[in-house]
Amino acid sequence: MPQTNGAAPETARLEEIRKRLAIWSIRMTTKAASGHPSSCLSASHLVTALYFGDIMRYDAANPDWPQRDRFVLSKGHAAPILYAALAEAGTIEENRLMSLREIGSALEGHPNTRRLPGVEASTGSLGQGLSISLGMAMGQRLDGAGARTFVVMGDGEVDEGQVWEAVMAGAKYGVDNLIAMVDRNDFQQMGAADSVLPLDPMALKFAAFGWRVMDIDGHDWKAVLGALREAKVADGRPTLIVAHTKKGYGVTRILEDPGNKFHGVPLSPDEAETAIQEIENA
Amino acid sequence: MNIGERIGLSLGKPTRNAFGEALRDLADEFPKLVVVDADVGNSTRTQWFGEANPDRFFQVGIAESNMVSMAAGLAATGRQALCSSFAAFLTANAFDQIRMSVGFPRANVKLVGSHAGISIGEDGPSQMGIEDLALMRAVPNLTVLCPADAHAAAVMTRQMLEHEGPVYMRTGRPKAPLVHPESPDLRLGRAAQLREGGDVTLIACGLMVAMALEAAEDLSADGIEARVIDMHTIKPLDEAAVIAASRETGAIVTAEEHLVQGGLGEAVAGCTAANAPCPVRRIGVQDTFAESGKPAELLEKYGLSAAAIVAAAREAMALR
Ligand SMILES: Cc1ncc(C[n+]2csc(CCOP(=O)(O)OP(=O)(O)O)c2C)c(N)n1
Ligand SMILES: [Mg+2]
Numbered sequence: 001m002p003q004t005n006g007a008a009p010e011t012a013r014l015e016e017i018r019k020r021l022a023i024w025s026i027r028m029t030t031k032a033a034s035g036h037p038s039s040c041l042s043a044s045h046l047v048t049a050l051y052f053g054d055i056m057r058y059d060a061a062n063p064d065w066p067q068r069d070r071f072v073l074s075k076g077h078a079a080p081i082l083y084a085a086l087a088e089a090g091t092i093e094e095n096r097l098m099s100l101r102e103i104g105s106a107l108e109g110h111p112n113t114r115r116l117p118g119v120e121a122s123t124g125s126l127g128q129g130l131s132i133s134l135g136m137a138m139g140q141r142l143d144g145a146g147a148r149t150f151v152v153m154g155d156g157e158v159d160e161g162q163v164w165e166a167v168m169a170g171a172k173y174g175v176d177n178l179i180a181m182v183d184r185n186d187f188q189q190m191g192a193a194d195s196v197l198p199l200d201p202m203a204l205k206f207a208a209f210g211w212r213v214m215d216i217d218g219h220d221w222k223a224v225l226g227a228l229r230e231a232k233v234a235d236g237r238p239t240l241i242v243a244h245t246k247k248g249y250g251v252t253r254i255l256e257d258p259g260n261k262f263h264g265v266p267l268s269p270d271e272a273e274t275a276i277q278e279i280e281n282a
Numbered sequence: 283m284n285i286g287e288r289i290g291l292s293l294g295k296p297t298r299n300a301f302g303e304a305l306r307d308l309a310d311e312f313p314k315l316v317v318v319d320a321d322v323g324n325s326t327r328t329q330w331f332g333e334a335n336p337d338r339f340f341q342v343g344i345a346e347s348n349m350v351s352m353a354a355g356l357a358a359t360g361r362q363a364l365c366s367s368f369a370a371f372l373t374a375n376a377f378d379q380i381r382m383s384v385g386f387p388r389a390n391v392k393l394v395g396s397h398a399g400i401s402i403g404e405d406g407p408s409q410m411g412i413e414d415l416a417l418m419r420a421v422p423n424l425t426v427l428c429p430a431d432a433h434a435a436a437v438m439t440r441q442m443l444e445h446e447g448p449v450y451m452r453t454g455r456p457k458a459p460l461v462h463p464e465s466p467d468l469r470l471g472r473a474a475q476l477r478e479g480g481d482v483t484l485i486a487c488g489l490m491v492a493m494a495l496e497a498a499e500d501l502s503a504d505g506i507e508a509r510v511i512d513m514h515t516i517k518p519l520d521e522a523a524v525i526a527a528s529r530e531t532g533a534i535v536t537a538e539e540h541l542v543q544g545g546l547g548e549a550v551a552g553c554t555a556a557n558a559p560c561p562v563r564r565i566g567v568q569d570t571f572a573e574s575g576k577p578a579e580l581l582e583k584y585g586l587s588a589a590a591i592v593a594a595a596r597e598a599m600a601l602r
Contacts, residue, residue, distance in 0.1 A: 066360065113358075113387045120358065125382040131348045132383055135355020135363070138340065142316070143359060162379070165348030173340070 011221040017088060018048040022250060023276050024084035024097055029266040032101040035109065038248035038262045040081035042185035043152055045224050046243055047073075050150055051085045055228045057147070060089040063118040067145040070120045070136050074129020075154035075183065076110040077264065082119070083107050091118040127160025129153060130180060134166050137178035137238075148177040148232065156188025159197045164209070167238075171210030176234035183218065185247035191259045206240040218243025250282060251275040284578075286459035286492040289499045294460040297488075298396045298453040300432035302327020304439035305364070309335050312443050316356055318342060318365040320349045326366040326396040326453075346371050350379035354389040362390050362443060369395025369411025369452050377417055384448045385421040391448050393418075398428075398452040399539030400567060400584055401489055406574035411452065412567050416544025418450040419517050425470060426517040427451040428538075428546075430491035433462040434514055441470050452488070454539075456577050459492040461512065471515045473523035479507035482595045483527035483534045487513050487546050490537035490565070490586065497591035508595060519549050521557065528558035533598035535563045537591055539581075542566040561601035563594035 022044045029035030050056050056069040073082045080100060087094040099105035106115035110124030121132045133151035140147040157163065170178055182202065186193050193199060207213045212235060216223040224243065231239040247262070248254025253271050254262045267275055284293070294300070309315060309331060316338045323329035323341070332339030342349050346367055353363035366372065372395045373380065384391045398411040418426045425445060429435035435453060442449045461476060468474055476491070477498050486494040491512045498508040509531055511523060527534055534554065536547035547564030554560055567584050581587060 070358075121355075122382065122387045125378055128347075128351045128379055128383050131351030131379075132355040132358070134348075135352035136358050137355075138352070139316075139356045139359025139361055142361070149355075162345075162347040162351065165342070165345035166352070169340075169342040169345070169348055169352065172342075 017052050018044050021084040025080040026272050028080045028100040030272040036077040036264050038254045039078045041249040042245035042247045043183045049224045060091045070149045072121045072129045072133045072151040076123030079111050086118040126157040127162040130166040134170050137175045150179045152181045155184045155193050167209045170238040174236045175238045178238040179231045181241045185245045187247045187258050189263050203242045212237040212239045214241045218245035250279045291459040293457045294432035297435040298327050300435035301439050301453050302330045304436040306330040315362045318349050318353050320346050320367045328366045346376040347379045350376040351383040353391045354383035357390040364392040366394040369398040369414040373414040373417045385423045388423045393450045396453045397455050400572040400580045401577040402455040403577040407571040412541050415540050425449045428487040430512050431458045431460045461491050471518050473520035474512040477510035479509040481506045483509040483531045485511045485513050486537040493588045496588035500592050521553050524553045525558045528554045528560040532602045535594045537565040561598040563598045
């Protein structure tokens with residue numbers, strides 16, 4: 001039977017899950033010797049809360065359940081944390097995780113909706129996920145079952161003009177079952193997001209376009225869960241949560257240099273072991 | 283413009299109109315159909331569907347990229363999402379969205395590009411879709427259609443909706459001569475032979491089918507019998523028909539209202555080169571942007587004429 005996942009979440013339980021997903025993201029990318037672990041870590045609270053914090057309504061054993069809430073990882077390069085969440089939920093087998101990026105594996109470098117159950121959209125070309133999610137949310141509205149679509153974008157991703165096309169259309173149609181999050185980790189590929197293309201005041205920009213906006217600490221459980229619960233109370237507008245995060249959260253090695261040196265770069269096996277211990281002991 | 287008049291063809295509606303009427307008329311039969319527009323529905327004719335079904339029509343503004351990805355999202359909830367703009371803006375402006383949001387996930391999205399070719403006339407090159415077939419052929423999983431007249435456009439609109447998966451269909455602005463009877467027996471992926479002949483084969487799409495029929499009459503007056511094929515499905519190409527044409531007539535001329543790069547002509551030439559080599563002459567826009575002018579003047583100036591097809595047929599036959 002489709003049901004929400006668990007009762008009132010307990011942040012200690014969520015933190016245990018989050019650590020597992022973070023550790024998987026590191027192990028998987030280190031084994032693949034490629035990928036984007038730092039981009040997974042900044043989004044780890046958001047993804048954990050959505051799947052395991054009683055936020056999304058879904059049936060892990062039946063990922064195609066038509067009335068499900070949907071999650072689109074628009075910043076598709078953070079695929080490992082999505083795959084780890086799907087394994088934690090039980091949609092895919094955990095023993096597939098370490099096949100990330102291998103030929104023949106459905107766990108491709110970026111999510112492929114045609115190959116892996118539970119993946120709602122094929123992403124990897126940044127800027128398209130919000131539009132896809134908008135279409136999904138409008139489709140869900142036509143279905144009339146009260147389902148929602150959640151989407152996580154990168155902050156650099158918001159540079160794309162298509163994002164703002166979707167922002168305007170979402171406001172026009174008052175798509176209040178669309179809940180978008182920006183993983184505001186302040187870095188993109190070529191360095192500090194502010195130096196690549198200034199986006200501040202981000203929250204005000206979305207608000208000026210007619211969205212309900214929340215500005216939160218993306219690594220504070222109370223803030224993340226509170227914002228997502230509030231966002232589920234529809235008020236006629238789509239919601240944007242600007243989640244301030246740290247690229248490489250929990251790993252000193254990356255936090256020392258979250259700029260271009262650690263975008264799209266896996267940890268070495270030694271660095272990975274140190275990082276995993278650091279996460280476990282935190 | 284009176285293409286085909288001298289061989290008794292009558293002028294039909296523009297293919298964009300036939301598409302727009304069919305779309306409106308099919309709304310009840312396809313209850314899962316929704317339409318998204320980027321501020322050109324009165325040009326592409328999806329407006330007629332929108333007026334009759336306002337709850338299934340979404341206007342997202344001059345924002346083709348969002349329109350295409352949004353259509354993919356709507357399709358992901360079990361709908362058929364059709365979106366439309368001028369062929370040039372739809373396929374070029376939103377190419378990556380067509381590639382990634384539609385083609386790669388095989389989304390059940392129907393893309394319709396109007397104002398294809400140079401026969402749009404006075405508005406000029408910025409509005410002319412002359413590279414859309416090349417772009418759309420280059421996206422795996424996409425079916426690519428180009429109806430020749432209003433009767434074909436109506437039938438192919440239905441078939442496009444019946445087809446599960448992504449489809450691109452191009453339509454034209456001017457009235458098009460009727461080369462098919464009403465409700466023609468066309469099948470996606472199967473070439474329609476309009477005239478039998480054993481000396482040379484003329485393979486055309488869109489407006490150029492009527493010109494190919496004119497050219498065949500002219501050749502016949504000189505004792506050359508040309509086979510004429512309406513290749514309304516550019517992809518997947520009816521390779522059997524092309525191979526048979528090569529083997530049985532030994533020379534092929536293609537004709538399309540598109541650049542000679544990447545369109546019907548290159549598809550046909552690629553097929554013959556691999557399977558049954560024969561001379562292939564390609565009539566189309568020759569690696570240039572066109573200009574403003576009257577449709578008939580432009581077609582003549584840019585080498586899209588029955589006379590050009592006749593000359594190319596003679597050249598291809600001489601090379602054989
Ligand atoms: C359209 C597009 N352009 C460029 C890239 C290459 N790229 C991959 S990740 C990235 C930076 C993304 O930064 P951000 O959105 O802030 O995500 P983060 O990793 O910081 O979470 C870039 C430019 C891409 N995937 N898609
Ligand atoms: Mg970032």
